Amino acid sequence: MGYRIGVDVGGTKILILLCREDGAILESRKFASKADKGPRKVMDLICRNLEEILRQQSISWEEVDGLGICVAGFYHMPTGRIISSPNMPGWEGISLTENLGPILHVPLLVENDVNAAAYGEYLFGAGRGKNNILLFTMGTGIGGGLVVNGSIFRGSAGFAGEIGHLPVLPGGPLCGCGRRGCLEALSSGAAIAREGRKLFRENRAGILHEMVKNEEDLEAPHIFKAAEQGDEGALKIIDRAAYYLGLALAAAVNLLNPDVIIAGGGMSQGGHLILTPAESYLRQAAVKPAVEEVEIVPAVLGEKAGAWGMLGLLLPTNEKMGDCL
Ligand SMILES: [Zn+2]
Incomplete structure (x- = not known):
């Protein structure tokens, strides 16, 4: 065998x-x-x-x-x-x-x-039975992969699907790729942590000070936790991240008209806080016929x-x- x-x-x-x-x-x-x-x-x-x-x-x-x-x-x-x-x-x-x-x-x-992960979800996971899928993964960074007509869409050299590096804010924060204003620099776990540290410095009485002693120990899950407890500053950070995620997804939907968008990566697990508003920003920003048909579902293969x-x-x-x- x-x-x-x-x-x-x-x-x-x-x-x-x-x-x-x-x-x-x-x-x-x-x-x-x-x-x-x-x-x-x-x-x-x-x-x-x-x-x-x-x-x-x-x-x-x-x-x-x-x-x-x-x-x-x-x-x-x-x-x-x-x-x-x-x-x-x-x-x-x-x-x-x-x-x-x-x-x-x-x-x-x-x-x-991420191309491989998209194909895995397409064959065995959340994309089964669909032909055109967009997978994005949210963790420290933001990755993306596409399956178009049942095959991985790689573009001319293998770099297609990089949704994390879609420019969404001209002149925005510096991204790991060296450019400014990429989605990853605005909505990734690292970006949320960066904004959280800023909040930590600015608001000495905030809830984040109850969670960690030092600014360097602050990570994205702390910001999510603070937002869950109704902290206004944390909620604002997550809403801003959701807004840019929604914009990037809208650009992807308008360009590709996928059947389904699959959300993967560590942050998407407890990510209703970001995914729900991101989806409504997506629905506002994308062209209607394309976005009406598409649904956002969680990845299942982890x-x-x-x-x-x-x-x-x-x-x-x-x-x-x-x-x-
Ligand atoms: Zn980038």
């Missing part, structure tokens, strides 16, 4: 799914990526864990039909090289195929992590969406896959 392996490499963790031909998941393993130690270390960890999993399952590399790895960052499809990765230092110009291919002796497929997407991409036909839910 053949096997396929999906790997999701992120800034903090790596997730591996080993799947049998009949769709059964034999192993799901998560471990720290140690990305701060550079690409060599990360690739080493991937290889070591793969070897160990196969050994434990008594599977040889000859029985593995395909290995799919998705990575966080700008992945240049035509050359197979990672251009840059915001949370993984030192990956500029790295080719996973060149580095891992000769060691692993197995057909290797590489993809951007942190495994990328690895599931890679398993899906490795399949000659999708029907063979089992139901993972």
Whole structure:
């Protein structure tokens, strides 16, 4: 029987799914990526864990039909090289195929992590039965992936779907990509934390001072918590983030007319505070016929969406896959 392996490499963790031909998941393993130690270390960890999993399952590399790895960052499809990765230092110009291919002796497929997650949700998750989906993930940053007519839409080189870097406020705050006013610089977890720290400095009597002692300890979940308790300053921060998210989604809806928008990432879980107002801003800002049809739904595959997407991409036909839910 053949096997396929999906790997999701992120800034903090790596997730591996080993799947049998009949769709059964034999192993799901998560471990720290140690990305701060550079690409060599990360690739080493991937290889070591793969070897160990196969050994434990008594599977040889000859029985593995395909290995799919998705990575966080700008992945240049035509050359197979990672251009840059915001949370993984030192990956500029790295080719996973060149580095891992000769060691692993197995057909290797590489993809951007959010593209893979979008495909995973499309095949096995919240996008099942739909043809055109937009996935956005909200965490420290904001990622995006598109499935158009049942295939990942990559654009000419693999960079399509980057909703986090849609410019929504000319001259706005500096983004990790080096430009100003991107959605990510206004609505991401990092942006909400930044605004929260500003509030912390300005309002000495505020609720945030009951939560943390030092400004540096303040993260986005504190702001959400404060907003839940009715703190006006926190509510304002979240409403502003929701407004720009709604604008970016409206631009995406007008351009792409998706069937469904899937909200993923850590922040979207407790994110009714931001997603509900974002949806109403979206409905105000997008063209009516396109936005009337679209719904925003939560992602269902969680942190495994990328690895599931890679398993899906490795399949000659999708029907063979089992139901993972
Ligand atoms: Zn940007």
